[in-house]
Amino acid sequence: MPTLADIIAAPWGIEQVSGTPELEVRWMLEDLLEKPSSYLLSHSTDELDAALFERFRNKVKRRLTGEPLAYVLGHCGFWSLDLNVSPTTLIPRPETELLVELAIQAYPNQTNINALDLGTGTGAIALAIASECSLWKITATDQSEKIIEVAQSNAQLNCINNVRFGVGSWYQALQGVEAHSKQGSQADDKFDLIVSNPPYIEPGDHHLNQGDVRFEPHSALVAQQNGLADLRHIIDHGQQYLKPAGALMVEHGYQQGGAVRTLFTAAGFRGVISHKDLAGHPRVTVGYLA
Numbered sequence: 001m002p003t004l005a006d007i008i009a010a011p012w013g014i015e016q017v018s019g020t021p022e023l024e025v026r027w028m029l030e031d032l033l034e035k036p037s038s039y040l041l042s043h044s045t046d047e048l049d050a051a052l053f054e055r056f057r058n059k060v061k062r063r064l065t066g067e068p069l070a071y072v073l074g075h076c077g078f079w080s081l082d083l084n085v086s087p088t089t090l091i092p093r094p095e096t097e098l099l100v101e102l103a104i105q106a107y108p109n110q111t112n113i114n115a116l117d118l119g120t121g122t123g124a125i126a127l128a129i130a131s132e133c134s135l136w137k138i139t140a141t142d143q144s145e146k147i148i149e150v151a152q153s154n155a156q157l158n159c160i161n162n163v164r165f166g167v168g169s170w171y172q173a174l175q176g177v178e179a180h181s182k183q184g185s186q187a188d189d190k191f192d193l194i195v196s197n198p199p200y201i202e203p204g205d206h207h208l209n210q211g212d213v214r215f216e217p218h219s220a221l222v223a224q225q226n227g228l229a230d231l232r233h234i235i236d237h238g239q240q241y242l243k244p245a246g247a248l249m250v251e252h253g254y255q256q257g258g259a260v261r262t263l264f265t266a267a268g269f270r271g272v273i274s275h276k277d278l279a280g281h282p283r284v285t286v287g288y289l290a
């Protein structure tokens with residue numbers, strides 16, 4: 001059987017789908033062996049046993065179809081967390097960390113904040129906030145049981161216990177929060193903060209046929225009305241669920257800043273402002289209840 005060094009040096013063809021082919025081979029091996037990266041150096045002459053080599057080759061085969069590495073590995077990094085992903089969940093994006101930063105900065109040193117993450121997917125936003133603000137009470141919801149199971153597994157994986165979960169469409173999910181809560185308490189009626197990264201890509205957008213997005217669930221990506229339907233619903237109904245002076249923060253497409261600010265203002269929000277991501281695009285819009 002080949003040694004670890006042989007496998008790392010072999011021409012697997014991953015450069016066809018990735019700019020960092022050798023790194024990806026190393027990550028797949030580390031995952032299969034359940035060892036840190038230093039192990040590959042110190043055991044480079046070890047042979048990989050036949051069963052593990054077969055599993056490695058299967059992962060390479062999947063990766064060569066263009067399937068995202070996060071799905072092939074079954075997990076990925078976001079903020080300081082390691083998160084399980086499944087084909088039912090979006091792979092969390094680095095630009096979404098802007099929403100996490102803004103949420104945390106909105107209430108510095110406050111402990112009794114009640115926050116809601118709508119469309120939590122892997123739980124990325126809710127769990128990242130929870131990992132920084134362990135005394136906040138956070139509710140995370142999504143539209144299906146299967147998705148919420150992934151988010152719950154991530155809360156466990158990262159030892160986070162101040163997030164409770166609900167299943168249902170947008171705000172309707174709040175009715176079922178109790179059943180998903182280990183704490184057994186009702187979701188508080190109103191929130192200081194609501195965050196969401198909802199689907200915002202227009203149906204038929206050419207990006208849907210490119211890269212990782214081809215493998216991700218359309219229900220996590222695509223929204224009607226030029227990509228604004230879910231944003232509109234969340235913004236229009238936000239007031240009902242926010243405390244006075246509460247904040248709503250949503251991620252959106254880089255060309256949707258103007259349209260989203262208009263929706264906030266029309267729904268009665270004050271202090272509406274769009275924040276730019278690292279690429280300089282308006283990415284997160286924030287508004288406050290009067």
Ligand SMILES: C[S@@+](CC[C@H](N)C(=O)[O-])C[C@H]1O[C@@H](n2cnc3c(N)ncnc32)[C@H](O)[C@@H]1O
Nearest residue numbers: 090092119120121142143169170197198199220
């Ligand atoms: C763009 S993904 C964001 C996932 C995660 N918050 C993140 O940032 O990685 C949008 C999420 O909204 C959820 N979603 C779509 N329609 C929904 C609905 N009607 N009610 C609740 N969640 C919904 C999807 O299942 C998906 O998890």
